[in-house]
Amino acid sequence: MSIEIDHVNKHFRDFVAVDNVSLTFREGELTALLGPSGSGKTTLLRIVAGLEQPDTGRIRFHGEDTTDLHVSQRGVGFVFQHYALFKHMTVFQNVAYGLTVRPRRNRPSKAEITRKVMELLSLVQLDWTAHRYPHQLSGGQRQRIALARALAVEPKVLLLDEPFGALDAKVRAELRRWLRRLHDEIHVTSIFVTHDQEEALEVSDRVVVMNQGRVEQDSSPEEVYDHPANPFVYRFLGNVNLFHARVHDGVARIGDVALPAPEFEGYQNEQGQAYVRPHEIEVFADRNHQGALRAKVELVSVVGPTVRLELRTDNSEDLVHAELPKHRFRALGLTQGGNAWIRPIHSRVFLPDSRVANG
Missing domain, CATH: 2.40.50.140 (Nucleic acid-binding proteins)
Structure with a gap:
């Protein structure tokens, strides 16, 4: 599923969050939106998801205009920084949730839901946690469960907003390598928001560097690091x-x-x-x-x-x-x-x- 962002603008009172941004995310690609706090990367992600409406501009999924579609109709999976798992539900119930709340005519059978959930738990290497509760898991395990829940509804697009931001450095490093391997297996079009330069360069196929609502550079990780487009990109990508x-x-x-x-x-x-x-x-x-x-x-x-x-x-x-x-x-x-x-x-x-x- 390709995504086209066409001259999108978004203002909040006197603050320009997204300033005339045009981008195309290619099918099956993992793209990092990289920038400091306030650069507009999360707002842009939320506009793609349908959680925010642009003031002007259009969003297209595979050529279809989705700008005015409700988030529930866009076919996106969303993974937040703070897991957002239901504390009163088991891991199995959390992952199954998106399937069990579908309208009856679209809802899989119980057997199909069980098969799907256990496949996903196996994919994220946590099938042994099915009957545990979120509080019984580590932060890294909870985030992998959140990702499995996002994948359960078979999203056309996977959106990740600082998914490892609440974790310590060692767990972050382990999870970003794991995410890269997982993406190579599932090939779902993914957009990954981060302010961590190393994370963006290691995980993504492509890096979009943002600053003050604008795109400063859009290139491969190697190109962004070796050939920064301007002084801002050079300064932002590590010590210089x-x-x-x-x-x-x-x-x-x-x-x-x-x-x-x-x-x-x-x-x-x-x-x-x-x-x-x-x-x-x-x-x-x-x-x-x-x-x-x-x-x-x-x-x-x-x-x-x-x-x-x-x-x-x-x-x-x-x-x-x-x-x-x-x-x-x-x-x-x-x-x-x-x-x-x-x-x-x-x-x-x-x-x-x-x-x-x-x-």
Whole structure:
């Protein structure tokens, strides 16, 4: 089931929640709507579901206009952050609920409902919980039951709103891998709202980055991470360093470091900003490296096999963050409060009018 969002707008008093958004979600694809709080991603999801009405614009499911259809007529399954399971019902009864409340003429037989529910519980690997109650399950188990309940009505579209937001980091990581495997089995068109960059990049086939009600970028996870469309996307997708750069004839200079910027061939002496991720910075213990920038080591943090450095340099107003393997850090013999030399090995350069180049 493909979904088309056609020039949709939604305002709440003086707040623009969705600002002229047009998107197409392809059949069988798992798409992440990614953005900070207030970016419009949940409002857009609720408009697709029929829980909110757009002020203007249309929603189409597989070419059919569903803008004015009630949520019960759209064939969507919805999974919320806080499970929304019925506490007084067993797991089996929760999953069966959507089938048992259908009008009699459309309601499956009891035997068919039992077969369907047990198949779904097996699919989410929780068939052994059928006669338990929600309070007897862990948070991760409850969320998998909520997903099974959403799938029980055989939705054309599955909508997930921060489904793992209430869980701890370890359970979140386990469940997003599980969700990816599940989607590869069922292939239902799915839209997944999250503010967690790692979650979006790991789970989805495609990422739509939103900010202030608008779409900033719509690409594959790899494309969004490797080639951010603008400074907002770069900053939002993880830690990033910002250096002052001078762009001239296809070269971006950060101090004595020259990085290729072929898209700016012919530009003369332009001021720009170079974005460099922490793992894209080489760190040295001495100055005998061409184009390296002198820096002072302000802080050393050891996180498992990785060492994170905070460094101060004249080429950035903020502290520079660098990451390197622990064995490399030990070999360098760097100390907190001492000097180091750093060299960006890749950058993304933006000019003030948002023109962009790779370095």
